[in-house]
Amino acid sequence: MKKTNQKKVLLGMSGGVDSSVAAYVLKEQGYDVIGVTMQIWQDEKAEENTPESSCCSLSAVEDARRVASHLDIPFYVMNFKDYFRETVIDYFVREYRAGRTPNPCIACNRYVKFEELLRRALQLGCDYVATGHYAIIDQNSSTGRYLLKKSVTDRKDQTYALYQMTQEQLQRTLMPLGNYHKEEVRRIAQELNLPVATKPESQEICFVPDNQYGKFIEAYDGQITETGLFKDQDGHTVGTHKGIIHYTVGQRKGLGLAMGKPVYVTDILPAVNEVHIGNPENLMAHGLLANDLNFIPWDTLLTRHPVTIKVRYNASPVPGVANITEDGKLEVLFNEPQKAISPGQSVVLYDGDVVIGGGIIESRIR
RNA sequence: UGGGAUAUAGCCAAGUCGGUAAGGCAGCGGACUUUGACUCCGUCAUGCGCAGGUUCGAGUCCUGCUAUCCCAG
Numbered sequence: 001m002k003k004t005n006q007k008k009v010l011l012g013m014s015g016g017v018d019s020s021v022a023a024y025v026l027k028e029q030g031y032d033v034i035g036v037t038m039q040i041w042q043d044e045k046a047e048e049n050t051p052e053s054s055c056c057s058l059s060a061v062e063d064a065r066r067v068a069s070h071l072d073i074p075f076y077v078m079n080f081k082d083y084f085r086e087t088v089i090d091y092f093v094r095e096y097r098a099g100r101t102p103n104p105c106i107a108c109n110r111y112v113k114f115e116e117l118l119r120r121a122l123q124l125g126c127d128y129v130a131t132g133h134y135a136i137i138d139q140n141s142s143t144g145r146y147l148l149k150k151s152v153t154d155r156k157d158q159t160y161a162l163y164q165m166t167q168e169q170l171q172r173t174l175m176p177l178g179n180y181h182k183e184e185v186r187r188i189a190q191e192l193n194l195p196v197a198t199k200p201e202s203q204e205i206c207f208v209p210d211n212q213y214g215k216f217i218e219a220y221d222g223q224i225t226e227t228g229l230f231k232d233q234d235g236h237t238v239g240t241h242k243g244i245i246h247y248t249v250g251q252r253k254g255l256g257l258a259m260g261k262p263v264y265v266t267d268i269l270p271a272v273n274e275v276h277i278g279n280p281e282n283l284m285a286h287g288l289l290a291n292d293l294n295f296i297p298w299d300t301l302l303t304r305h306p307v308t309i310k311v312r313y314n315a316s317p318v319p320g321v322a323n324i325t326e327d328g329k330l331e332v333l334f335n336e337p338q339k340a341i342s343p344g345q346s347v348v349l350y351d352g353d354v355v356i357g358g359g360i361i362e363s364r365i366r
Numbered sequence: 367u368g369g370g371a372u373a374u375a376g377c378c379a380a381g382u383c384g385g386u387a388a389g390g391c392a393g394c395g396g397a398c399u400u401u402g403a404c405u406c407c408g409u410c411a412u413g414c415g416c417a418g419g420u421u422c423g424a425g426u427c428c429u430g431c432u433a434u435c436c437c438a439g
Contacts, residue, residue, distance in 0.1 A: 107401095
């Protein structure tokens with residue numbers, strides 16, 4: 001029952017369960033679906049030892065191809081390596097070198113999936129780009145603005161990683177899994193006999209398959225990582241650190257300090273190459289400042305706004321207020337102090353299920 | 367070679383009147399997780415510097431030795 005004027009969709013297929021089922025759902029909804037896997041980082045021969053542990057590994061290509069074949073949709077592999085390196089890996093390395101903690105998935109979504117992949121989709125004459133993200137794209141009937149909303153499964157909701165999307169991108173994007181639960185998706189995959197039905201969840205940084213991101217950074221930019229001093233809250237030297245790229249604000253493990261009690265990284269000071277440590281209470285913050293902002297229901301925040309706040313991917317939203325400072329930064333104040341606000345991570349603001357927007361954390365307000 | 371301390375796992379460290387080796391760090395395994403972290407669970411000294419002795423029983427008491435630290439020379 002194919003219509004001649006049906007909409008064409010370019011679907012990013014990772015080879016995982018989610019994007020595979022997304023292909024099926026889109027097809028069922030009457031879209032003309034084209035599957036594509038983005039090659040983003042692999043050396044041609046490194047894939048042997050990288051099992052299906054990541055959302056974008058190369059072994060994924062063959063899985064995606066089989067799924068596409070199974071569903072009888074056209075399938076292509078596109079080379080995004082240069083673009084990915086510039087917008088994700090370079091950013092990732094630069095941020096760590098600067099003493100911050102980047103979130104590469106957010107950069108990947110922002111630049112690779114919804115900018116470059118979308119651009120190529122439009123070039124190919126597609127109407128939309130689609131992904132298997134758990135999120136809902138909606139339109140406000142009165143303002144006409146496109147909205148990003150949490151998926152029906154709060155546990156799998158991925159809006160946190162998507163807050164940088166623009167109106168133009170949202171208008172051209174489909175996320176067919178937003179109304180599905182993970183269990184339904186797996187069930188559909190099994191009923192369809194998809195070859196990837198039981199693949200595990202993706203995890204860790206896709207371009208650092210052994211999870212040794214410090215080693216990756218050093219191998220990538222070839223720079224020497226200088227060791228430096230650990231200092232406590234009073235400024236006393238308590239040890240030597242392995243180089244600031246190895247630490248994140250809030251980190252406890254791997255410090256190698258025997259203080260007789262658990263201690264945490266409270267601050268990373270690249271200017272003096274110091275890592276400061278302290279007790280859990282030294283991690284608390286009343287708020288934060290963020291830049292590199294994006295807002296979805298509006299162009300910006302015009303007034304002080306009550307919000308719920310996520311300061312990291314796996315964080316329960318907490319209540320607070322947000323407003324824009326005189327110099328254009330986003331200021332977020334929590335109702336209750338929060339711990340381990342990590343510069344470089346993103347803060348995302350919600351009003352109920354609706355993503356208001358967010359930015360990249362610059363500093364905390366104690 | 368006068369005095370005083372301390373020697374417990376890779377590292378810090380608790381161990382009360384002798385009663386059958388806390389805890390933390392690191393490590394290892396796992397859960398969680400499309401980032402880094404956090405968190406949670408499990409595991410990690412048949413042995414307490416060495417050698418003897420007392421005792422039903424010693425990391426804990428006694429003797430000797432060794433090592434390190436501190437204060438004086």
